Amino acid sequence: MVDFNTVYDRKHTHSYKWDHLQAVFKTEDVLPMWVADMDFKAPKEVNEALKKRAEHGIYGYTVINDEIQEKVVNWVEKQHDWNINKNWLSFSPGVITSLHIAIQSFTEENDKILLQTPVYTPFFNIIRNGKREVVENSLVFNGEKYEIDFKDFEEKLKLGVKAFILCSPHNPVGRVWTKDELLEMARLCLKYNVLILADEIHADLVFNDYKHIPVASLSEEISKQTITCMSPTKTFNLAGLQASFLVTPDPKKRMIINRDLAQQGFSMLNTMGVIAMEAAYTHGAAWLSELMDVIEDNKKYVRTVLENETNGKLNVIDSEATYLLWIDCKKLNLSDKDLQTFMIEQAKVGLNPGSAYGKDGEHFMRINIACPKETLREGVNRIVQAVNKI
Template identity: 80%
Template sequence: MADFQTVYNRKNTHSYKWDHIQTVFNTDDVLPMWVADMDFKAPKAVNDALKERAEHGIYGYTIINDDIKKSIVNWVNYKHDWDIKERWLSFSPGVITSLHTAIQTFTDENDKILLQTPVYTPFFNIIRNGKREVIENSLKYNGEKYEIDFNNFEEKLQQGVKAFILCSPHNPVGRVWTNDELLEMARLCLKYNVLIFADEIHADLVFKDYTHTPIASLSDEIAKQTITFMSPTKTFNLAGLQASFIITSDTNKRLLLDKKLAQQGFSMLNTMGIIALEAAYKHGADWLNELMEVIEDNKKFVKSTLEKNTNGVLKVVDLEATYLLWVDCHKLQFDDKSLQKFMIEEAKVGLNPGSAYGKDGEQFMRINIACPKETLKEGINRIVDAVNQLSKK
């Protein structure tokens, strides 16, 4: 059994989450429940493999051989029932790096790229920094969950969109897109010849009542229109080791992408990232199953505690995947800056403001619940107490 309840001190480890608090929140007395890494140790098999490699003591250039590629092929088949080929794989340090490369490869300056907002902040940055134009298809929030506005989706594609970044499962709203939703998005992208860049980094973090389907697995035609980005880093808490892969079944697209990666200097991964990737995919399944039980229990605790103990002032959006809860704060009646200030100064928790994910995210907050129950209870109780103090003022 893995240990998901020990509280580890992560301060002074160069942790972005814990050692960057003053810079991000202008104070050092908030409990960090923001950036998407977990406060859990990686699987023992991963740490053992890293220790064994460290004991060897020589860290020369490291290849990604057929055994490592096979571990990826087997994992994707095991988790997602998708039979990919080793030759379809390309590698880069991270999904954002890969997306940046794909945008540079397959679109030109001033081209339009579609996002479904609210959505992961770096998507906006890589589009705009590349001198492309962001086109937004706002997801529809019905008070319980988010749905796709397909009429608007098609209208936006008709404006000359060249590529669509699909976030699947979606961060931050926690949706696992159904096969019908994926098929309709793919149909429209095929109709208007729009490339699909599928960020599926959270694919393994899906709760038991839901099933993640890689959009490229739906048909050969869709696969040829799609480039898929995956990584073990979110799944097994390996983000600092920087290892990700790209799945491209279309040979011409893959060759173009590999050429661009080489031009940008990405010819290999770091030694420890490769070791961790292989160990996680070969030996991490049981750890992941235990993790998802812990995250589901945490999810239920937060939803029940926040909604009940604030008399419904805060509402937790139904979470189907990831460990990132999306909380509706509209009833607090704060503007966006006041909401951020309230969470930092009154609740003393460091969360991700919803506005960071686009205008559609205003008056929401994102909470990272991948932490021991002791930490989670402390953070959630701080929020509850701060909200309840408002009614006394």
């Protein structure tokens, strides 16, 4: 059994989540349940591998050899039934780095890039900072889950969109796209010659009864139109070690990606990131299985308590993946700015404001539930007490 119950003190570890509260929330007096890393230790085998490497004491340039590449290939095949070739792999410090490189490599200034909003905040940043134009295909909430407006999706592609960033599974709404949904998105992208940039960093964090399908696995034609970004960092809580990979089946696109990664100085990962990736993909499956049981139990707890003990004032969207929950706060009748202030000053919890994920996220909050139950209870109780005082 893995220990997912111990509360660890993460303060004074240069933690962005725990030591950056003043800068983000203008106060230290909040319980941080925001940025997407976990308050759990990484798998024992990963930590042991890192300690062993540290004991060696020499941290020279570190290569990713055939053996490590095979570990990546085997993990993707076992977890997602996708048979990839190790020659399709490229490596970068993170998915956002990979997406940035891909956008710079395959689009030009002022080109249009499609997003499905509300969606992960850095997507907006890498598009706008690269002097590209964001085009939004708003997801539609049907009362139970978010769906794709395919008519609008196609109309937006007709505007001359050059690339589409697919968030799969979706952050923050927690959807695991079905095979039919993926096929239709891919069909339209092929029809209008739109490059698919698939962010699949949450691929391993899928709940029971759901199955992540890499969009590039659906057909050879789709795979050649797709660059897939994956990483062990969300799965095994390794974000600070910065290690990710791209899967690019098309050789011409892969040559360009590798060239531009090298030109930007991203041709090699840091030593500890490589060690952690290898250990996680070799030994991490059992740990991940236990983690997902914990996260699913945490999800059920948050949904039950927030909805029942606030008399329905909060609606927690039933996620299908990730350890991030999307909370509909519209019934509180607060402006978006007042909602953010309320969570900080009254509830004293540090959450992500929904508006950070685009206009479609206004009046929502995102909560990170990857923490021990003691921490979770404290955060949820703070929210309930504050809401019931309104």
